[in-house]
Amino acid sequence: MNSELPIFRVDDLAISFGGGTRRARVVDGVSFHVGRGETLGIVGESGCGKSVTVMSSVGLQPSPPSHVDGGSARLGDVDLLRLPPKALRRLWGSRIGVVFQDPMTSLNPVFTIGMQLREALAAHTNLTDAEREARIMAMLARVGINAPERRLRQYPHELSGGLRQRVLIAMALICGPELLIADEPTTALDVTLQAQILALLRDLRDEMGMGILFVTHDLGVVAQFCDRVAVMYAGRIVESARVDALFRAPRHPYTHALLASTPRLDSDRSVPLPTIDGMVPPPGARGAGCSFAARCSRAQPICLATAPALVAGQDGAFACHHPVPVP
């Protein structure tokens, strides 16, 4: 793990949606980095901006309706936010691989698996037909697909959900990207299948050494799969840390409440689950203070007046005036 030499580094990213008077900031002041062979989890609830952040940082968020208001996203020494579309497209599929949540909508239903894999490879390499077929076969075998010759002739609807997700992983990794974007890649899968896919991704990461940006709402998946994690709330990173530190001693009250309200196998049924009352403020209604203050049990007057900055601590960074004490 080489986090001192990040392969991907996002600084002070700001994104807004809409135009004119309806324009609203949805992501603000977001910075993070991913090292070689490292997995950074971006975690948060619906609407916190996790997918928009990650997709915008690699130029995959359609604009309009989104606008990049500021910041940079560097893959090596290239700022993806300032790259012309044509140059950006050359990076997608070659240096940047992407796996989405829903394997059914990510594959084209009218082309066979083989046609789609060949297209992905042909767009970025100058291999001969024979070399290309060999590489596709090897990749399909590597992601655990039996009888790859038969699968290549099939259409997406002929494959099970698990096989489709394996095909997508093969497609994302076939050019050996430095960075893999995985946006809720196991959310649509059953729990036994999720365990298979996470084990596969972990092995491939260790073998190929790519950095992974892993977007998820599932804290259990973060705990088991990620090295570091950034927790997002209302468009900002409110806490980031190595996973062991975050789960042992969450400092931001939101992180703490999120962990506490997740039912676990060892939860005591006779005690009500802790809850987070209220709702996330919508974009445009986020005032000067901390966005979580209205729902926070530790809030003080200062929290409503001034937004706390993300301050680095011993094990990570958190943005809170009154952090949860270390147990």
Added chain:
Amino acid sequence: MSDAPPLLEVDSLVKTFPNRNGGGGIHALNHVSFTQRRGETIGIVGESGCGKSTLGRTILQLIRPTSGDVRFLGKQLTLLPDEALRQMRRHMQMIFQDPFASLDPRMNVATLIAEPLVIHRLGTAAEQATEVARLLETVGLPAEAAKRYPHEFSGGQRQRICIARALALHPELIVADEPVSALDVSIQSQILNLLNVLKRDRGLTYLFISHNLAVVKYVADTVAVMYLGRIVEMGPAEQIYENPKHPYTQSLIAAIPPLQPGSGHAAPPLQGEAPDPEHPPTGCAFHPRCPHAMARCATEAPKAVDIAPGSGRHAVACHLHD
């Protein structure tokens, strides 16, 4: 444990759906039997396609079974004509997964919650309005919510509206099909707490269907694990979670990623995927994926046997235990 008759008795329930050629090919439910006491929460768990939602709907006769019996409040639901069944529906209600799809967007909340009362002709308009106000309070919504429309509410609030609607007729049984799966964790815990409070205050009986074993652990007294249309293990929740007997139950529990980093998965993940229900494996449906499969598992389907002799409360369908 009292000798009172069970609230619900499901006996050898079978539901076969036609396959693509119109034949009766897909066994969504394959001889499912269990009984439920009044006030008992039974959690039905299993992965996509195991038949857990079909089971809930078939019990309520929203889908008519191919064969088998459902006895509820002493009545054989499968034999009831439609009108008599409509009367019985007062006592059994359903909550669905998607609170966005299950509320008519053109009706305001008061109309939505009063609709069951109107359909069953219960009370005057004034009495219904009073009842709506009481139900809103019960599910933790402000009184002024009555005049608003579903799109003005968040997912968690909409699920509260659905719960209020389900409670309007004072049902005995509520079938809750993935009621918190579409909600964020902070909202999910609010709804789970509400369901637990309602159970305590109103003596409700829940059939709680979910793919999330941690959620089911939190609400269920008894857990039934389904695989390809059959219950493969059923017993008291604490026994199912602490001492699962069926290899499938063991794999399901082992596959839940724990919230402690570094604790890792105890066992390698279960291999393969659930089989095509149109072409189920011979013998035990789980045998192609089972780490303990023996020769007879491929030929002979295991019957559910009681492994807590005398109690009749923990049954497993597996050749390791018969």
